[in-house]
Amino acid sequence: MTPPRRDVTRRHQQIAEELRLAIxxxxxxxxxxxxxxxxxxxxxxxxxxxxxxAF
Structure with missing residues (x-):
């Protein structure tokens, strides 16, 4: 059985938000x-x- 695919869309959105907050x-x-x-x-x-x- 193949492992479930990571939700890449969600992760890049989280990183984008973290970068916005850091700025x-x-x-x-x-x-x-x-x-x-x-x-x-x-x-x-x-x-x-x-x-x-994310950028």
Whole structure:
């Protein structure tokens, strides 16, 4: 039996919201550079493709 597919759509939406909140609370100040795709993907435990969808 195949394992159920992860809900990729939901996860990228969660990451997008987390990034919006991090920008709003000053974790990533407006105008500053975000960490690299690889760093953010690793931090969130997702593929770079999922992270790109969040962007």
């Amino acid at each position: 709003a609370d000053g974790t990533y100040p407006v105008g500053s550079e975000l960490p690299s795709e690889s760093e953010l993907a690793l931090a969130h435990g997702v593929s770079r493709g999922t992270l790109r969808q």
